[in-house]
Amino acid sequence: MSWAAGEFSQEEDRYSEVLRRQWGSPTLRGIYRDAYGADYPEEADPFGFVTRTDLARITELVAVEPGELLADLGCGRGGPGLVVARERGAVLRGVDVVEAAVTEARELARELGGEAEFAVGSFEQTGLADHSCAAVMSVDAFWMVWDKPGSLAELGRILRPGGRFVFTTWEPSYLDHRELLTEAGFEVLVHEHTPDWLHRQLAVYRGILGHRRRLADEMGQTAAATLIAEARETRSVLATTPRVLIAASTPA
Numbered sequence: 001m002s003w004a005a006g007e008f009s010q011e012e013d014r015y016s017e018v019l020r021r022q023w024g025s026p027t028l029r030g031i032y033r034d035a036y037g038a039d040y041p042e043e044a045d046p047f048g049f050v051t052r053t054d055l056a057r058i059t060e061l062v063a064v065e066p067g068e069l070l071a072d073l074g075c076g077r078g079g080p081g082l083v084v085a086r087e088r089g090a091v092l093r094g095v096d097v098v099e100a101a102v103t104e105a106r107e108l109a110r111e112l113g114g115e116a117e118f119a120v121g122s123f124e125q126t127g128l129a130d131h132s133c134a135a136v137m138s139v140d141a142f143w144m145v146w147d148k149p150g151s152l153a154e155l156g157r158i159l160r161p162g163g164r165f166v167f168t169t170w171e172p173s174y175l176d177h178r179e180l181l182t183e184a185g186f187e188v189l190v191h192e193h194t195p196d197w198l199h200r201q202l203a204v205y206r207g208i209l210g211h212r213r214r215l216a217d218e219m220g221q222t223a224a225a226t227l228i229a230e231a232r233e234t235r236s237v238l239a240t241t242p243r244v245l246i247a248a249s250t251p252a
């Protein structure tokens, strides 16, 4: 399965260059390490704000049994899904709009082990079979998705009855995920703020703005510029845009 990256909107594939170049930046990794301390999930090598604590909570909430299928949508470079699948003994299918992310995820899967496949696709068109997934997880990706109702319809198609969608995202005041999920036929089981997220995210942005030149040297101008723009533009809205962890299930 593969769709050309050009079919997706600029907004949804805007991290292409960051995802392609992230591995080459010890500075970026150091910024995350400093901001997170012991809660940094080093082996998952995430691109987002997931912590060990978040991954443990997602692992608990997906509730998949060994050998069952877990999908990770907006999987990026694959680490969070690989860690959760390994803890659960689940079979993983990771999907992302960015081809470079999928390539990196396949590489990381070889290092971390487990039964995992990655493909280019989207929340709206996952390429997964009807009712094939015991659960779907997603870390820090749903906020980027333009067609949220269409995506939830796709999740309803690929999840088995009673299957769970467990995800982290940011919740601006104009967007009520609980309402969106309920309208799409899900039952909301958990809706909580992730612990200590604001302090950490602001520390990462401070680190990015403080190391602009080094990031550009290590990742190239385009990737660094994407990170710097986000760090500049997002800080002011964070206080009113909590990072939430949500678990919802399809009817049994």
Ligand SMILES: C[S@@+](CC[C@H](N)C(=O)[O-])C[C@H]1O[C@@H](n2cnc3c(N)ncnc32)[C@H](O)[C@@H]1O
Pocket (backbone or CB within 6 Å): 012, 013, 015, 019, 045, 046, 047, 048, 049, 050, 073, 074, 075, 076, 077, 078, 079, 080, 095, 096, 097, 098, 101, 121, 122, 123, 124, 138, 139, 140, 141, 144, 145, 146
């Ligand atoms: C902040 S990154 C998080 C990546 C990964 N989950 C992690 O935590 O390391 C958001 C990811 O969502 C992907 N993405 C954005 N829109 C998407 C869509 N409509 N369908 C699938 N993936 C999408 C991006 O390409 C990016 O890899």
